[in-house]
Amino acid sequence: MGAKTLCIFCEAELGPDTKPEHIMLNALGGRRTTKRVICSKHNNDFGGGIDNALAKQIEVLRNLLQLESGTGKLPPALKNLQAGSERINIRNDGRPELVKPPFTVTDLPDGKFNVEFLARSSEDIKKMLPHLAARLRMTEEEVIKQITQNGQAAIVEMQPDTVHHHISLGCEEALRSMAKSCLVLLATVTGNGAVKAAPFAAARNYVLNGSPEFNKERTQIDSRDVPSVDDLRNRFGPFFNLIYIRSDDAGRVIGHFTIYNAISWQIVLAEAGGPPNGVAAIVSNPLEPATWEDVASSLPDIPFGWLDAADRVYEIERARERLVAMVKHHVDNARKTETARICDDVFAKHGVTDDDQPIADPNAQQTIVGEIARRLAAHALGLRHEQKLSPEETEAMLRCKKK
Numbered sequence: 001m002g003a004k005t006l007c008i009f010c011e012a013e014l015g016p017d018t019k020p021e022h023i024m025l026n027a028l029g030g031r032r033t034t035k036r037v038i039c040s041k042h043n044n045d046f047g048g049g050i051d052n053a054l055a056k057q058i059e060v061l062r063n064l065l066q067l068e069s070g071t072g073k074l075p076p077a078l079k080n081l082q083a084g085s086e087r088i089n090i091r092n093d094g095r096p097e098l099v100k101p102p103f104t105v106t107d108l109p110d111g112k113f114n115v116e117f118l119a120r121s122s123e124d125i126k127k128m129l130p131h132l133a134a135r136l137r138m139t140e141e142e143v144i145k146q147i148t149q150n151g152q153a154a155i156v157e158m159q160p161d162t163v164h165h166h167i168s169l170g171c172e173e174a175l176r177s178m179a180k181s182c183l184v185l186l187a188t189v190t191g192n193g194a195v196k197a198a199p200f201a202a203a204r205n206y207v208l209n210g211s212p213e214f215n216k217e218r219t220q221i222d223s224r225d226v227p228s229v230d231d232l233r234n235r236f237g238p239f240f241n242l243i244y245i246r247s248d249d250a251g252r253v254i255g256h257f258t259i260y261n262a263i264s265w266q267i268v269l270a271e272a273g274g275p276p277n278g279v280a281a282i283v284s285n286p287l288e289p290a291t292w293e294d295v296a297s298s299l300p301d302i303p304f305g306w307l308d309a310a311d312r313v314y315e316i317e318r319a320r321e322r323l324v325a326m327v328k329h330h331v332d333n334a335r336k337t338e339t340a341r342i343c344d345d346v347f348a349k350h351g352v353t354d355d356d357q358p359i360a361d362p363n364a365q366q367t368i369v370g371e372i373a374r375r376l377a378a379h380a381l382g383l384r385h386e387q388k389l390s391p392e393e394t395e396a397m398l399r400c401k402k403k
């Protein structure tokens with residue numbers, strides 16, 4: 001065995017029990033991990049600190065675009081957003097739900113009561129039923145009977161009002177996480193010793209402790225298109241994440257970090273004296289995390305001169321174009337999902353569960369097509385769609401049975 005492997009941020013020795021560190025953040029769809037660069041303690045500290053800060057900043061985009069993590073976790077849900085006069089959550093599958101008590105019971109003077117409840121699905125009702133029964137001091141069976149026999153149930157669909165998302169990227173903590181990813185990636189190529197050496201002391205300190213001076217002098221937002229952006233898009237999708245590091249003859253080391261092919265940062269990892277003429281890169285495809293690359297030579301070459309000359313002018317127009325493209329993708333996707341859901345719903349209601357099974361009865365065809373058309377139209381226009389349920393349908397729904 002050769003020399004001991006030490007954490008690039010401290011003197012802890014790394015071994016087989018060291019916690020694996022994602023080089024590109026898991027939240028950004030990063031898959032490659034290493035146990036040979038940072039110790040478990042620093043891994044934990046960053047995870048709960050700077051990495052979390054970056055992950056928080058991309059939550060909205062991940063939810064809008066339905067981007068899974070590198071380990072295949074669904075995007076985070078967005079909680080308690082203002083949508084017109086209502087508050088909504090956007091679930092991790094991208095669907096909105098009203099934030100309201102699941103049911104309200106109003107006691108009427110004649111000893112009767114009025115129950116209103118809100119549910120997205122039969123599963124929701126199933127979860128709610130025991131609580132409702134407890135509130136009414138009845139068994140669940142009695143509640144179902146009461147509602148079926150005396151109640152009037154309806155399915156109401158409505159679209160939430162516009163939600164204004166505030167997206168901000170690149171606070172100091174998030175940039176420290178990017179700088180850390182750069183140093184970790186670099187160490188996988190140069191070995192840890194080079195990154196522990198003096199030329200990277202300021203960058204390491206920035207990652208560990210933060211530094212307003214470093215933040216101001218050595219990090220820079222960059223809104224230029226990455227060279228060969230079309231190649232990268234073709235291979236890694238429209239929202240690729242890229243870390244690209246390069247050094248010149250004098251060992252000036254520049255890190256470049258692109259998030260979702262929308263916005264980039266330049267980080268001067270070493271001003272001079274780093275390993276000369278080196279290159280390291282990693283790309284992730286957050287739409288398809290299984291597709292990634294970390295061999296710089298098999299990626300389009302990005303010249304040092306380009307990396308070193310980050311655009312000092314933030315070109316708002318270009319960044320806006322990219323964000324508009326992202327949102328358009330989201331809207332297209334959401335429309336597809338909602339359309340599919342409405343169709344499935346109508347088919348299920350009419351007992352059609354098998355996609356391949358043709359609907360023989362022309363009347364049934366008519367009914368189904370008509371209903372789908374009405375509901376899609378209501379949805380497209382943002383109208384409420386209300387559908388009263390028969391007692392049988394109500395009972396089936398309360399018992400969480402597919403009719």
Ligand SMILES: [Zn+2]
Binds near residue numbers: 041
């Ligand atoms: Zn450490």
